[in-house]
Amino acid sequence: MNTDTSTWFSSWFDTPYYHILYKDRNDTEAHAFMDTLTNYLNIPENGTILDLACGRGRHARYLNKIGYDVTGVDLSENSIAYAKKYENHRLKFKVHNMCQPFNKQFDAVFNLFTSFGYFDDDTDNLKTIKAIKANLNDFGFGVIDFMNSDYVIENLVPEEVKTVNNITFNLKRYVEGNHIIKDISFTDNDHFYNYKERVRAFTLEDFEQLFEEANVHLLDVFGDYNLRKFSKKTSERLVMIFK
Template identity: 65%
Template sequence: MTKHTTQWYASWFDTPFYHILYKDRDHSEAQLFMDNLTQYLNIPEGGSILDLACGKGRHSVYLNSLGYDVTGIDLSENSIAYAKQFENDTLKFEVHDMCKPYLQQFDAVFNLFTSFGYFDREEDNLNTIKAIKTDLNSTSFGVIDFMNSEYIIDHLIPEDTKTIEGIQFHQKRYLESGFIFKDISFEYQGSAYKFQERVKALKLEDFEALFEQAGVFLLDVFGDYKLRKFQSKSSERLVMIFK
């Protein structure tokens, strides 16, 4: 029996297998990024931050430990249920669609770790940026941390296998119709599973067009978590600051 889904962002994120596959993400790198970003933006002490597509809350929890009032939102009910164990007076989590405004204004709105460009509807890319604009106050900044698609495509590993917690994850990656796909297949307790990740291969110029349509202004572009200058051929990340 094979269990699968095509609406991957609504169900793959809600499985325990997603978190097993990506359990070894570099937390120290994420914390360094948050340190650099909050210092660069000069967010006021005790300032409020909205973390869009927060997952299980790793960025939100760390930002809160730095003294910020943080709200994390995500479409995954399981991820938010897990994150809620970390809640306190200045940290809360809620199931919410980031394509829609949260209807509260913040000192900063973060969308981190390529949590953008996977929507079934093309217009939701623009809707998300418009929603971020609505949730910014007059002095705050929006941040989108996306992959550098040009670099990723040039360095795409077509196929590999990872064994984590006894599960062999077979991964196939390819570019098709302007999207980067990853097909993930594995067996667990006698059942075969297949999932697919799909992210639109947006480049800087694509974001610039979206920002113009949304009426926001791109202020800075960085190429990594140390906030070094963006280079289209060699930077691994595309970190955009706007308001």
């Protein structure tokens, strides 16, 4: 049976296979980044943070553990159902579309690990920036942690085979127009599956234009999780702080 799913992020992120493929993501690095970022932003003790596109809540849970009041939101109902098991009076999860304001204001809004640029409709990118702005209080900071598209394209690994939990994932990466595509195919229990991740290859200049249109002020740009200076050529990440 061939299961082809084309509305990719609402279906792929909701499958157990997404979490299997990425289960070895580096939590130590992620936690260190959260420590560095919250210290740098000087978020007040017991401060409030909105984690936009939080997935199963791994960053939200850690942010809560180090003392913050955290709300995690994501479009994936399965991910939120999983994350809800970890809720407490200062950690909440909700299904929410990040293009729309959350109707509450926070000390910080984080959009982490390249969870921007998935929309088919370009206007949704601008709506998301405007929504982040609406979700910030007067002293709040927005953070978008994106890939450095120039670096990623330059260092693209065209084909890779990865076996996780006895499932062999065949990965193909290529650039199509202004998107970076990852084609993921595998067989499990005699079913063939094929998914595509499509991320808009935003550059710093693209973000600067979006920020201008959303009337948002870009304050800092960093190139890695230690918050070192951004270099178009050598930085792996594009971490932007704005308000």
